[in-house]
Amino acid sequence: xxxxxxxSVFIVLLFAGCSTNSVTSAxxxxxxxxxxxxxxxxxxxxxxxxxxxxTENCLTVQQNETSLRNVASGTILLFPISxxxxxxxxxxxxxxxxxxxxIGDGQVSLDGDKFAYIEQVISxxxxxxxxxxxxxxxxxxxxxxxxFDQNDEIWKLLDARSDIxxxxxxxxxxxxxxxxxxxxxxxxxxxxxxxKLLVVNPxxxxxxxxxxxxxxxxxxxxxxxxxxxxxxxxxxxxVAYAYDEAGxxxxxxVRDVVSQKDLWKSPGGEDNRPVWxxxxxxxxxxxxxxxxxxxxxxxxxPVLPIDVHQQVVSPSWSPDGQHIAFWNRNEQATYSxxxxxxxxxxxxxxxxxxxxxxxxxxxxxxxxxIVNKNxxxxxxxxxxxxxxxxxxxxxxxxxxxxxxxxxx
Numbered sequence: 001x002x003x004x005x006x007x008s009v010f011i012v013l014l015f016a017g018c019s020t021n022s023v024t025s026a027x028x029x030x031x032x033x034x035x036x037x038x039x040x041x042x043x044x045x046x047x048x049x050x051x052x053x054x055t056e057n058c059l060t061v062q063q064n065e066t067s068l069r070n071v072a073s074g075t076i077l078l079f080p081i082s083x084x085x086x087x088x089x090x091x092x093x094x095x096x097x098x099x100x101x102x103i104g105d106g107q108v109s110l111d112g113d114k115f116a117y118i119e120q121v122i123s124x125x126x127x128x129x130x131x132x133x134x135x136x137x138x139x140x141x142x143x144x145x146x147x148f149d150q151n152d153e154i155w156k157l158l159d160a161r162s163d164i165x166x167x168x169x170x171x172x173x174x175x176x177x178x179x180x181x182x183x184x185x186x187x188x189x190x191x192x193x194x195x196k197l198l199v200v201n202p203x204x205x206x207x208x209x210x211x212x213x214x215x216x217x218x219x220x221x222x223x224x225x226x227x228x229x230x231x232x233x234x235x236x237x238x239v240a241y242a243y244d245e246a247g248x249x250x251x252x253x254v255r256d257v258v259s260q261k262d263l264w265k266s267p268g269g270e271d272n273r274p275v276w277x278x279x280x281x282x283x284x285x286x287x288x289x290x291x292x293x294x295x296x297x298x299x300x301x302p303v304l305p306i307d308v309h310q311q312v313v314s315p316s317w318s319p320d321g322q323h324i325a326f327w328n329r330n331e332q333a334t335y336s337x338x339x340x341x342x343x344x345x346x347x348x349x350x351x352x353x354x355x356x357x358x359x360x361x362x363x364x365x366x367x368x369x370i371v372n373k374n375x376x377x378x379x380x381x382x383x384x385x386x387x388x389x390x391x392x393x394x395x396x397x398x399x400x401x402x403x404x405x406x407x408x
Contacts, residue, residue, distance in 0.1 A: 052305035054338065058351035059389040061380055066390045068092045071381055074364055075138040077108070077115060077402030078395060085397065089115070089140050091406050098140035102132070105177065110278055111184045112319060112364030112405040114143060116202070118179055118189070131176045133187075135202050138407045144202035148176060157209055158193045182234045183280075194219050194228060199236070210236055212257040218244035231274045231283070238263065238296065240274035240283045252285045254294045263298030272313060278321040286312050291326060291340075303340050303347070304328065314359045318366035325360035325369055337371065339384070352380060352389060364405045373399055 068076065069092050078088040080103070087100040106117020119132040128150060135144040148154060175192035182188050182199065188210070189198045195217055199208045210232065218241075219228050229242040236257075243253045243265070251266035252274055266287030275284045282293045289310035291303040303324075304310050311329035318325070322342050327335040328349075337352040337360065354371055361370040370392070371380040379392040379400060 052345065052347065054305065054308060054347040054349050056349045056351060057387065058349075059382065059387060061352070061377075061389045061391055063391065065378070065393040066381075067393045068381065069095055071383060071388075071390055072363065072368060073406065074112070075404040075406045076400050077404070078398040079103070079401045081397045081399065088398070089136075089138060089404070091138070093406065098138075100136060100140050101134065101142060104132075104134070105179060106134075106402075107179060107181055108402045108404050109181050109184050110319060112403070113137065114184075115402060115404060116144075116179070116181065116187055118176055129175070133176075133189075133200065133202065138404045146200070146202060146205070154191075154198060154207065154209070158191050158196055158198075178229075180231070182232070182236075188232060190228070190230065195230060197230060197232065212239070213260060214239070214241055214253075214255065215262075216243035216245050216253065218242040218250055229273050231276060233276060233283070234280035240276075240285060240294070249288075251287055254283060254285065254298065263296075264294050264300050266292065272315070275315050275317060277317055278319060284315045284317065284324060286315070289329075291315055291324070305347075313357045316360045316362060318362045319364055320366040322366065325362070327354065327357035327360075329357075337369075337382075339369075350382065350389070352382065353377075361400065361403055363403055370400055370403065372401075 072092050075089050075091050078090055080087060083103070087103045089098045089100065090096070091098075100117075102119040104117040104119035106115055108115050114135050114137060116133065116135045119134065121130045121132065122128070123130075130147060130149045133144075133146045133148070134142065136142055176189045176198065178190040180188050185203060186199055186201045189200070191198055195214045196209060196211045199210055200206070214230065217228065217230070231240045233239065238254065238256050238258075240252055240254045242250060244250050249267075253262055253266075254264040254274075255262050264285075266285055272286040277283070277293075282295050285292045285294055285300075289312055291310075291312040292300040293303065294300045304312070309329070309331045313327050313329070313335070315324050315326040317323070324340045324342070326338055326340070328338050329335050334353050335355065335357040337350050337354070339348050339350065340346070341348075352371060354377065358372040361372060363369070367383070367385055369382045369384070371377075371382070373379045373395075377391070378394060381390045381392050383389070
C-alpha cells in the first residue's frame, strides 16, 4: 500500500476502532420539525451603516525572532512541507513533540481538545482507495479510528458518481474529504456524490447521510474527488453553499432545508468558504468583497463600512465566538489583518500584512492569533490583550496548521 498524503489550511475530524457501525440515511426534514420558519428572502445587498469606522491599532512586529514558549501556551500542530516527514503535535511550553500515527487533512475540535483528520491510502495493485478517520488528543494518543472503503455500507447508500465524467480509474473510487467538526462530538465530511454529506460521531460510531435539495449548487470535479462547498449548521437545519447561476456572478446561498426555502443570496461570492459561528447561530459569508453575518432568519449584517475598499478573504471565528479575524485588501492591493468584535461592532486594523492571506489561526482561549508562515514575513504571533506582535522563531520544514489545549 502507498499512502497518498494531502493537506489543507483548514483543520478537522475524528475517530477510532473498527467494529460494526450503524448507518442511517437522513430523510429530508419536514417543516413540522422547526417553528417560526421565515418565508424565502430575496437576494438583497444591504448598505453598511455610515457610522462604522475602522480603528487603526498598528502593531510593530518585533524583528528578533522569539520562541513560541516565550509568548504562547498550548499545543500546536506542525504539518511537514515534505510528505515523507511525520506530522507533529508540539507542547509549546514543554517543547515536547508527539508524532501522529499518520498524516492527512483535518481540524482541531471546537473545544481545542481533539484533532481529527482523514488519511487516504491507495493500493497500486487494484487502484482502490481506503480512507481512515483518526481522532487524537494533544499527545497524539488515538481516541478513535474508523476505516472506510468500497465494501462499507456507506458506499452502497451513497452510490457512485454518475454525473461526473470518469477521467481516470481512480475516479470510480469511494471518496471522503473536506472535513469539519459540527460540534465537539460529530464531524461532517463531503462524499463523491454531490450534495450528500456524511455525519459521523466517532465515539458512539453512529453515522448519518445528509442529503437535501440544493438548487444551483456550484459543482466542479477533478480526478480523485469533487470540489464544492456545502457548510451545514450544527443542527443540520440550514446550510450555506456556493451557487452558480447562468448570467450571474457566483455567490453563496443560505438555505433552510426544513422549509426548503432560500433565506439569503449573496450579491457575489469570490473564493471564500462560508464559516459558521461556534454556536451555529450565524454564518459568515463574503459577497462582492463585503463580509456579511447571516442569521437563522436570513437577516444579513454587513461588517465593513461603505467608505472602505472591500475585498474580504479568509474570515476566521475565535473559539469563543466573540471575534472574527479576516484579511481585507485595500486600494493599494495590500491585505491587512482586521479583527471584528461581535458585541460592539468595533473593527480594528492591526496593520499586519500578508501577501498570501491565509486563514488566521486562533488560540484555544481566543486571546492570540498566529498568521501562518509565508516567504516574506515568516509566522507572526499576535497577543491581543498585550497589543504585541512577534516574529516566531522558524520551525524548520513545517507549517503551523492547528492550535490545541495541552494536556496536564
